Amino acid sequence: MSIRLKPRPEHIRHMTNSLDPASLIGKHVIGFFDDYPLYLILYESPKKPLEIHFGGEYGGGKDFEYFIDDHLRNALEEAAKKGAKEPVKIIDAHVGEVTKKYTVPHNEKLPQHNGKLWNDRFTCVGFQLEGMREIGYMWGEDTEKAWDEFCLYCGTFIATDKQLEMMELEYQQNQREKDLMLKNQRETQHWNDAKLALK
Numbered sequence: 001m002s003i004r005l006k007p008r009p010e011h012i013r014h015m016t017n018s019l020d021p022a023s024l025i026g027k028h029v030i031g032f033f034d035d036y037p038l039y040l041i042l043y044e045s046p047k048k049p050l051e052i053h054f055g056g057e058y059g060g061g062k063d064f065e066y067f068i069d070d071h072l073r074n075a076l077e078e079a080a081k082k083g084a085k086e087p088v089k090i091i092d093a094h095v096g097e098v099t100k101k102y103t104v105p106h107n108e109k110l111p112q113h114n115g116k117l118w119n120d121r122f123t124c125v126g127f128q129l130e131g132m133r134e135i136g137y138m139w140g141e142d143t144e145k146a147w148d149e150f151c152l153y154c155g156t157f158i159a160t161d162k163q164l165e166m167m168e169l170e171y172q173q174n175q176r177e178k179d180l181m182l183k184n185q186r187e188t189q190h191w192n193d194a195k196l197a198l199k
C-alpha cells in the first residue's frame with residue numbers, strides 16, 4: 001500500500017516565503033558555487049554582484065546533496081567560466097513539482113517502514129539560460145539513503161535573507177547537539193574502559 005508523506009509546517013513555510021524564481025528572468029549569471037551553500041552569482045552592475053542562495057526543505061541542504069540536471073549544470077558551469085566579461089542571461093525560471101515513488105530502504109531506526117512503497121512530493125527550481133534548448137531543474141536527494149528525514153528526496157527553494165539566517169541558526173544548533181552527543185559518547189567510553197581496567 002502506498003503511504004503519502006505529509007508536508008511538515010517547515011515545508012509549507014519555505015515554499016510560501018521563498019523567492020520566486022521568475023523574478024530572476026532577465027538577470028545574468030556570472031558565477032556558480034556547487035556545494036553547501038549552493039548559490040549563483042548574478043550580474044547586477046560591475047560593482048554589485050548579487051548572490052542567490054538555495055536551501056533544501058529538510059536539513060537546509062546539508063543533509064541532502066543538491067542534484068542538478070546535466071544540461072543545467074553544464075550551462076551554469078559555462079556561465080561561471082565566462083563570468084562578468086560575458087554574462088549569460090536567464091531566459092526562463094519557475095518552480096516545478098515532482099512525485100517520486102520508491103521502496104523504502106533499510107533503516108534500523110524505522111524498521112516498521114522497511115520495504116514499503118513511499119511517495120516523496122517535492123519542488124524543483126528550474127532555470128533556462130541563453131543557449132539551453134529547455135529548462136533544467138535542481139532538487140535535493142539523500143545520497144546516503146539514510147531515510148532519517150522520512151524521505152530520500154526534498155524540495156529546493158531560493159532562500160530569502162531571513163531564511164538563510166534561520167538555516168544557519170538551525171545548522172549551528174544541530175552541530176552543537178552532535179558535538180554534545182559525541183562528547184557524551186567519549187566520556188561513556190572512557191568510564192567503561194576505566195571500569196574494565198579495574199577488573
